[in-house]
Structures are given as C-alpha cells and as structure tokens.
C-alpha cells in the first residue's frame with residue numbers, strides 16, 4: 048500500500064461521499080465456499096462473484112486526550128498498547144499528509160523490530176534448531192517480503208505518478224532505492240538452501256544481509272516521510288484526490304495483497320495512533336468486502352501465522368502450525 052490517507056482530522060464522522068471501489072485480484076470463489084458465514088450482511092457469495100459493494104470512506108475521528116487501553120474484539124486478538132509514532136521524522140503527525148505515510152511505514156518499523164529480535168535467536172545449525180530455517184524463511188517470503196514489495200511497487204506505479212501529475216516533485220532517489228530494495232529482498236531466499244545444507248558461513252551472511260537490508264529500508268522510509276508530505280503540500284493534490292489514489296492502490300493490491308498488508312498496518316496503528324483510530328479505520332474506512340475478510344479471516348491468519356511465528360522464533364519453540372496456507376483459499380486463516 049502506498050502512502051495511505053488516514054482521515055483522522057475531524058472529531059465527528061461526516062456523511063461520506065459514496066465511492067465505488069472494486070477490489071480485484073485472486074480467485075475468491077473457493078475461499079467463499081469454504082468460509083461462508085450466513086449471518087453476515089456482506090456475504091461470501093458477493094466475494095465469490097467479485098461483485099463488491101461500493102466503499103464508504105469516512106473521515107476518522109480526531110485523536111485527542113489520553114489513549115484508551117488497547118484491546119478490541121477483532122478475532123479476540125490482544126492488541127498492543129499506544130506508544131506513539133516510532134518515526135524520527137514525523138514525531139507528531141499534524142495533517143493527512145503526515146498521517147498517510149505512517150500507516151504502512153509504522154507497520155514496517157514494527158516488523159523490523161521483531162525481525163531484529165528473531166535474528167538474535169536464529170541459529171539453525173545448532174542441533175535441534177533446524178526447524179528455524181524453514182519457519183523463518185517461509186514467513187519472511189510469504190508475509191514480510193511480499194508486503195514490502197507490494198508497498199514500494201504501489202508507490203512506484205500509482206502513488207508517485209499521481210503526485211507528480213498534480214505538480215508535486217519527488218527525489219529521484221526514491222525510485223532508485225525501490226529498485227535496490229526489491230533486488231535485495233529477492234536475494235534473501237538464496238540463503239535458504241545453503242543454510243538448509245548446513246553452510247555455517249551462509250547463516251552469518253544471511254544475518255548480515257537482512258540486517259543491512261532492514262537498515263537501508265528504514266533510511267528509505269525516513270526519507271519518504273520527509274519527501275512525501277512536502278511533495279503533497281506543494282502539489283495541487285487535495286485530501287480527496289489522495290483518497291482516490293489510495294482507492295486505486297487498494298484495488299490494485301487485490302485480496303491477497305490486502306491480506307498481507309492490512310493486519311500489520313492495523314496492529315501497528317494501535318501503537319502509533321491508538322485503538323480509537325485503528326477501530327475507526329476498520330469500521331469506517333475499509334470497503335465492506337475488505338472489512339469482512341479482514342475481521343473474519345485475515346486478522347486470525349495474522350494472529351497465527353505472523354504473531355505466532357514471530358513468538359516461536361523469538362522463544363526458540365518450534366511452531367505448532369503451518370506458516371503457509373494449506374488450501375487454495377486466499378482469505379481463510381491458516382490453522
């Protein structure tokens with residue numbers, strides 16, 4: 048997802064303008080058959096036919112006063128506490144230009160913190176710890192690498208051209224960074240077979256590669272957190288214009304892209320924006336079909352296959368479930 052608009056600038060939700068937003072990608076029919084819940088007003092049948100309802104995008108409530116304790120009922124997940132933004136650039140977001148970029152970036156910074164912790168425990172050549180290799184690489188490839196690829200791809204193909212089209216100016220380094228980041232992400236998987244074959248030097252090189260890549264991505268995120276708000280403010284793009292661009296990005300991500308990106312975004316939002324903002328985003332900003340899939344399947348998938356895997360790798364305890372979908376279903380949780 049690109050630099051998503053967060054619409055947290057008013058205290059009272061306003062009547063939204065109705066906008067048609069269709070999310071393509073994937074083949075949800077099988078998923079709908081497997082996951083149908085007859086009690087939901089948005090049905091799996093619509094998902095199966097890819098006949099998606101118009102999205103209603105509403106402004107999010109302004110965040111004022113002390114943040115409430117974080118714990119909401121989505122799939123019974125214990126949400127993290129509010130701590131404020133981790134960005135060194137946008138320490139106190141003041142408008143939609145600041146808030147939009149933090150949505151994906153705060154999620155990535157949270158993931159990076161977890162990956163750094165995992166790397167301190169990652170020693171799969173120690174007898175009895177060989178399970179770490181498959182688990183870590185499967186999770187990295189399915190969730191982290193895919194999410195980062197989607198994000199920068201959306202920026203390159205959709206977000207940046209839209210800003211430039213409105214007269215904004217962006218540093219050329221953003222594009223060159225994206226190419227470099229994607230190439231380095233693609234290089235991660237080459238270490239997998241070498242480590243599985245017992246190459247000690249491959250473990251060391253992999254840890255160095257991933258650590259340096261994360262450092263580089265965080266430098267890139269920081270540069271964007273300066274460049275994008277500045278470009279948005281100096282361009283002719285309005286908040287409403289940006290909403291349309293974000294809608295296009297959501298369409299382009301398809302169901303699987305949203306499945307990979309949305310849960311960590313919502314999770315991290317509890318930490319940098321608070322529970323109210325996260326709940327408001329889920330309840331008022333997402334297209335009905337995306338909210339349905341998120342709350343019924345993707346959060347559970349995230350709970351088991353991201354939080355569970357992270358916990359396992361940080362606790363040196365073999366994961367009890369599978370890090371990969373065991374069925375062709377693209378929306379169901381994986382148990």
Ligand SMILES: [Fe+2]
Pocket residue numbers: 198199202225267271
């Ligand atoms: Fe980027």
Ligand SMILES: [Fe+2]
Pocket residue numbers: 050151152198202268271
């Ligand atoms: Fe970005």
